[in-house]
Amino acid sequence: MNLDGVFRREYGRAVSVLVRSLGDIGLAEEVVQDAFVEAVRRWPADGVPPSPAGWLITTARNRAIDRLRREATREERHRQALELLAAERGDEEGEEGVVRDDRLRLIFTCCHPSLAMGVRVALTLRLLGGLTTEEVARAFLVPEPTMAQRLVRAKNKIRDAGIPYRVPYEADLPARLGGVLAVLYLIFNEGYSTVDRPELSAEAIRLGRVLAALMPDEPEVTGLLALMLLSESRRPARVTDDGELVLLPDQDRGRWDRGMVEEGHALVRQCLRRGRPGPYQIQAAINAVHSDAPTTGETDWAQVVALYDQLMVVAPTPVVALNRAVAVAELRGPAEALDLVDALALDRYHLHHSVRGNLLRRLGRPDEAAAAYETALRMATTDADRTVVRRLLDG
Structure with missing residues (x-):
């Protein structure tokens, strides 16, 4: 019995229902967690109930009522408990x-x-x-x-x-x-x-x-959806059969999900017609340029750098600057890009050191490149990232 799986599926719904009743997300989270502890104790012996979410919500609600009765004054605790009980009937079909x-x-x-x-x-x-x-x-x-x-x-x-914490109105x-x-x-x-x-x-x-x-009239919403679709379109080529990450230059672009690419491009064009650029829209446009190119070498790097210049105006973060430097390396060479990378305060970010390693290797400085990759390996936080860095280090 995978109770953790049940909890992951039902946790958000249970907290959502309790927040609407209680108006207190901290209490809602605590009583749902308490209910799950009770489920871990009882379900292995009694079996998973027909409606796990209903069981968790009811148990959590009862614990919340008990807590309100214990912690509030007599008059106040009775009022809150009665309100919570009255809300029980309206939670599933309420506003x-x-x-x-x-x-x-x-x-x-x-x-x-x-x-x-x-x-x-x-x-x-x-x-x-x-x-x-x-x-x-x-x-x-x-x-x-x-x-x-x-x-x-x-x-x-x-x-x-x-x-x-209440369900927001449209104006909110x-x-x-x-x-x-x-x-x-x-x-x-x-x-x-x-x-x-x-x-x-x-x-x-x-x-x-x-x-x-x-x-539908918020261009950044459209931009974010386009960005996610264009990025996700690369997943089939981004992971090997062994579960290892494949970097963009090495991906088989024929395996990209063309349906997602076409949908993402249509959304980017919709954003361009509105003429109200924002960070997500610009990032989506950058990904659209990448998906237009049959190979990395045929990418319109001048357009990518220009888009990153726009992005730096509206979202001037070190990570954006790092990504821009990668594009600059393709357009104007690794030396200029290395100066940009070395100016960034991203010592804890493993991709910062991986990019430095790549630029140093391209400049014919293998010992410094190896040192940068070693630092990236120490900074990497996932097995997938560590595998990629080791491959770069050994290459």
Whole structure:
């Protein structure tokens, strides 16, 4: 009996239902976890119930009622308990607002504008995105203990400030959209950057389609969906039969999913017609240029560099600058690119050192290249990344 699998499937739904009843995401998360502990104790002997989610929700709700009765004053605890009991009948058929998808609705709920953008994204990834604290830390390029402290502080702020977590109204969506887009992109990226969690990328794309249908006039929503589709189109050629990553220059482009490529291109053209470029749209356009070229050597690198120049205006991050340097190396040579890479503060990012190793090797400096690859190997955080770096080191 794979209880962990059951928990992963039902956790988000159970928390979503309890948040709507309680208005307190911290309490909702705690009582659902308590319910799962009870399930681990009872289900092996009693069997998995016909509706695991219903069992978890009911058990968690009862624990929440007990906690409210214990911790509140007599009058207040009775009021809250009665409200929670009354909400039980309306949870499944009550007001959903304009966001009909359970997972997407809860992501909007968690991306509360009272929290700083980075904090709301990190907290949502941890609670709803299926990512561990280690994976969230990797997404933000910070040590795991640092991210753990940020998450604890965020939960404490929610509790101490009494930030209301409720299903957002339609008017609330634009203020929360930036966080929601970042959450979907980082969930996708975690599934794309590893070889053993493709379900994360698939779920991010599914939610991207739901969001695009919900907010068709938001070009960045369209841009993110295009970016995910164009990236995901390369998955068949990106992983060997042995599960190893294949870098872009070495991929068999004939294996790319042409349906996804064509859909992504159509969405990019739709963005271009609107004339309101943003970070996701520009990244999608960069990927569209790559997918136009039969080989790496035939890529329009001048256009790629120009698009990265635009991206640096709207999203001037070190990672964007690193990717731009890779394109500059193809257009103007590795020497200029190495100067750009050496100016970046990305010492903890393994791709920074891998790129340096590649540029140094191309410049005929093999000892320095090997040292850079060794550093990249120490910084890599997944087996797939380490395998790629070892292959580069040995090559």
